[in-house]
Amino acid sequence: MVGTFAAIGVWGVLGYNxxxxxxxxxxxxxxxxxxxxxxxxxxxxxxxxVELVAYRPLRRRNAPPxxxxxxxxxxxxVISETFGVFTHxxxxxxxRLVPPKDLLVFGNTHIRILDVLIIGLALVMMFGxxxxxxxxxxxxxxxxVAQSPDNAALMGVNKNRVISLVFLIGGLxxxxxxxxxxxxxxxxxxxxxxxxxxxxxxxxxxxxxxxLRGALLGGLTLGLAENYGGELFGTQWQTVVAFxxxxxxxxxxxxxxxxxxxxxxRA
Amino acid sequence: xxxxxxxxxxxxxxxxxxQGPLGRFRQFTGSARRWWKDLPWWGRLIGxxxxxxxxxxLPYAGQIPLIGPQIITTGIDWNSSLxxxxxxxxxxxxxxxxxGYAGMLDLGYVGFFAIGAYTVALxxxxxxxxxxxxxxxxxxxxGFVISMIFGVILGWPTLRLxxxxxxxxTLGFAExxxxxxxxxxxxxxxxxxxxxLPHPPGSWSDGTKIFGVRDAxxxxxxxxxxxxxxxxxxxxxxxxxxxxxxxxxREDEEAAEIMGVRTVKYKLWAFAIGALVGGLGGVIFVGYxxxxxxxxFVLQFSILVLAAVVLGGSGNxxxxxxxxxxxxxxxxxxxxxxxxxxxxxLYQWRFVLFGLLIIIVMIFRPQGLIPSRxxxxxxxxxxxxxAPQ
Numbered sequence: 001m002v003g004t005f006a007a008i009g010v011w012g013v014l015g016y017n018x019x020x021x022x023x024x025x026x027x028x029x030x031x032x033x034x035x036x037x038x039x040x041x042x043x044x045x046x047x048x049x050v051e052l053v054a055y056r057p058l059r060r061r062n063a064p065p066x067x068x069x070x071x072x073x074x075x076x077x078v079i080s081e082t083f084g085v086f087t088h089x090x091x092x093x094x095x096r097l098v099p100p101k102d103l104l105v106f107g108n109t110h111i112r113i114l115d116v117l118i119i120g121l122a123l124v125m126m127f128g129x130x131x132x133x134x135x136x137x138x139x140x141x142x143x144x145v146a147q148s149p150d151n152a153a154l155m156g157v158n159k160n161r162v163i164s165l166v167f168l169i170g171g172l173x174x175x176x177x178x179x180x181x182x183x184x185x186x187x188x189x190x191x192x193x194x195x196x197x198x199x200x201x202x203x204x205x206x207x208x209x210x211x212l213r214g215a216l217l218g219g220l221t222l223g224l225a226e227n228y229g230g231e232l233f234g235t236q237w238q239t240v241v242a243f244x245x246x247x248x249x250x251x252x253x254x255x256x257x258x259x260x261x262x263x264x265x266r267a
Numbered sequence: 268x269x270x271x272x273x274x275x276x277x278x279x280x281x282x283x284x285x286q287g288p289l290g291r292f293r294q295f296t297g298s299a300r301r302w303w304k305d306l307p308w309w310g311r312l313i314g315x316x317x318x319x320x321x322x323x324x325l326p327y328a329g330q331i332p333l334i335g336p337q338i339i340t341t342g343i344d345w346n347s348s349l350x351x352x353x354x355x356x357x358x359x360x361x362x363x364x365x366x367g368y369a370g371m372l373d374l375g376y377v378g379f380f381a382i383g384a385y386t387v388a389l390x391x392x393x394x395x396x397x398x399x400x401x402x403x404x405x406x407x408x409x410g411f412v413i414s415m416i417f418g419v420i421l422g423w424p425t426l427r428l429x430x431x432x433x434x435x436x437t438l439g440f441a442e443x444x445x446x447x448x449x450x451x452x453x454x455x456x457x458x459x460x461x462x463x464l465p466h467p468p469g470s471w472s473d474g475t476k477i478f479g480v481r482d483a484x485x486x487x488x489x490x491x492x493x494x495x496x497x498x499x500x501x502x503x504x505x506x507x508x509x510x511x512x513x514x515x516x517r518e519d520e521e522a523a524e525i526m527g528v529r530t531v532k533y534k535l536w537a538f539a540i541g542a543l544v545g546g547l548g549g550v551i552f553v554g555y556x557x558x559x560x561x562x563x564f565v566l567q568f569s570i571l572v573l574a575a576v577v578l579g580g581s582g583n584x585x586x587x588x589x590x591x592x593x594x595x596x597x598x599x600x601x602x603x604x605x606x607x608x609x610x611x612x613l614y615q616w617r618f619v620l621f622g623l624l625i626i627i628v629m630i631f632r633p634q635g636l637i638p639s640r641x642x643x644x645x646x647x648x649x650x651x652x653x654a655p656q
Contacts (some may be wrong), residue, residue: 070573074574081618163283240447250425
């Protein structure tokens with residue numbers, strides 16, 4: 001949400017709002033890149049601040065997991081409501097930077113440039129993250145902390161730095177997603193992040209928490225089920241279909257489709 | 268016979284001398300707690316009666332000289348704000364059973380509130396598909412029973428789930444109910460909602476109705492009575508075999524199972540009782556409102572109630588009451604105050620301030636404002652365990 005507003009804001013500063021015409025190819029690429037950088041910096045910074053202000057003091061006191069959930073809710077309230085007050089709870093439109101042209105047509109299916117762009121970016125990000133977590137030294141630190149924070153600390157992993165890093169990565173990825181969201185949906189509202197956050201959480205749970213490939217599979221399954229179910233029963237039942245699928249899957253696999261690779265189920 | 272070396276008996280270390288105003292305050296609350304515990308049972312009974320008597324006089328709080336006008340809400344009728352507090356307190360008490368006692372994270376508690384409310388609406392409203400138009404009181408037992416049944420229906424498929432997995436499924440449950448209400452225009456009527464819902468029965472000696480439209484005081488008292496009943500029931504359950512089983516499940520489910528606690532049974536009990544109290548909240552809510560639609564039962568509602576439980580002190584009845592009251596009182600109190608910077612109503616900023624408040628409380632008191640004794644000790648233990656940073 002912060003990322004979306006940041007991107008729309010910087011485009012606005014550069015003179016592009018939801019009324020301006022679609023710019024030429026190179027300026028569109030430039031604008032998207034600038035938007036990406038700004039959004040990533042904004043949401044990454046926000047994530048770091050949230051970690052420092054709301055989580056680190058709790059970790060220092062070894063607070064119960066529920067306390068973390070509550071501060072997370074508090075932080076999300078503060079951020080989204082602050083934007084809500086300043087935007088007077090109205091929608092903010094984004095400029096149309098990518099022309100709505102078809103790239104490929106299969107029968108009735110139109111594949112637009114934007115769709116290809118979004119899927120491509122998502123794939124790049126997922127591949128990169130998978131590599132980062134599973135192959136690099138820092139990624140090993142992340143996995144160690146996830147399994148057992150205290151043992152990781154004993155083995156010389158800087159726990160606080162790893163956790164900050166994880167928040168930063170989460171923020172960066174959310175920033176990229178925010179730009180794609182702004183381009184695709186074309187507007188932003190102070191509460192637009194809330195439902196998305198819930199959906200992301202559902203996808204992660206469906207695939208198995210702490211399992212990147214599970215999250216990917218979960219997100220894909222969820223999206224397919226929602227759209228297929230929406231087609232069958234009507235779009236208003238989309239979410240119902242998704243949640244019933246979630247319950248059915250979890251009844252047989254209580255830790256998600258692929259199970260938990262890291263950590264344990266926290267009670 | 269060999270003698271076994273007894274481990275040295277740990278002498279209770281003297282509490283650290285209190286330092287500063289905070290330390291003195293802690294000493295004071297500690298001794299107050301002990302004083303309360305050492306009272307004979309009738310002393311505590313009288314104390315409780317006095318506390319609830321004072322609570323029942325809250326609608327007249329505005330008439331206390333000097334501090335009275337500071338307490339009451341300015342932008343909204345004080346009595347209806349008090350009534351809203353009572354059903355939030357009820358919900359916090361019910362959720363406290365599920366989250367605080369049995370340790371199951373429920374993010375969809377508003378679902379039960381909705382079921383209680385919709386059951387009453389279906390039985391009583393003239394807009395209902397069934398055209399039964401019963402009185403409020405006749406529909407109440409059905410509200411309880413049906414929410415309890417739904418509690419078990421939700422509990423059953425989620426028995427194997429823990430933590431985050433349970434949280435998301437309960438959240439989904441509440442969303443399913445809300446969306447069903449939204450998308451069945453003839454059955455649950457979505458946004459159009461149910462109108463002309465009856466109020467609770469009864470009239471004063473001069474023939475005017477007790478539960479009218481203008482005055483929210485009787486509803487507040489009704490809510491207060493419900494709270495007292497729920498407290499008695501929940502407290503007795505907590506001190507019985509059921510409560511001890513919940514405690515065991517919360518601390519370590521596998522260990523509890525091995526020691527012969529029937530975890531399935533008691534987890535379902537926790538869900539059913541939580542659902543019942545949630546339904547009770549919904550039933551009282553409908554009795555006051557006269558109109559309801561699906562927009563009441565949003566997800567944020569569940570989250571707010573969960574925040575109330577954790578803020579007040581999870582697993583403790585006074586904590587749940589305080590938390591439930593605070594989450595409605597603080598935003599309502601902010602109404603009608605103009606903020607000095609932008610000169611808009613401070614009510615605009617209510618959730619920002621509320622969010623900051625819960626972060627601050629969680630940082631300084633992760634155990635909640637009034638934690639249960641046992642929980643506070645556990646947290647002290649945990650704080651000692653923390654690895655050096």
